[in-house]
Amino acid sequence: MGHELRIRIKTLVMILAMVVCANAGDLMLKRGMTQIGAVEISAAGLRHAFASTVTNGTIWIGIVFLVGFMVSYMTVLSWADYSYVMPAGAFGYALLTLLAVVFLHENVSPRRWVGVALICIGVLLVGQTRPRTTEVMAREVAA
């Protein structure tokens, strides 16, 4: 497999991992906080909210996904351009809309569909460019 193709494939895999982890993490946090209920802004309310969040399994699953997002983000930026990863990550917004339509049967406004289409075209355009345009400046990792 060519060097360029290999970089392209591993970059796309990491960006996909980023998008999936970020969306799954947000979803789990939302689900966990719904289980806990609205937080009351008072000393006792905040203490209760803190105690319920750190003992809530769903919240912890959410946190694990968000750590997974951060790790894949840092890893992909160790070789790929910031100006490649950042717009490509916006694919998550389009994915979220599609999931909301397919699984939650949400109604989506025409304006939002136009937005989804623009994101998809934009990500495809960025995706065609070379993932890395700068010189390798760091030492290769000692095996």
Add this chain to the structure above:
Amino acid sequence: MMRVALLLAVLIVGSTGGEIAITHGMKSTGEPSRLRPRELLAFLARALRSGWFWVGVPLMALSFYSLLVLLSWEPISFVIPASALSYVVGTLGAKYILREDVSPARWIGVVLVCAGVALVAAG
């Protein structure tokens, strides 16, 4: 209006500045030789020792708190579309600070993504 514009600027400069610092830190850390748990852990240990990473974290925290304050002043359907400007600001930073080669195709893609995210977030 003035304070909203100012805080929006802090939000955008904070998040893109933080991400640019982290990108610089990760590039100087060097990529993991293989994408296996052992090599990834070694990569993370080196990455967390990078000074630029710790420049990026407070900038991103600053941007997060500006987002919270902005959301308390303005509706979310204004705040999130407006913060989509960070795609364009981030690309300018990538070109002039990180010296990445932003081709015309990449620029057009970024502008489309920025407009698309603004439309999706506006509902």
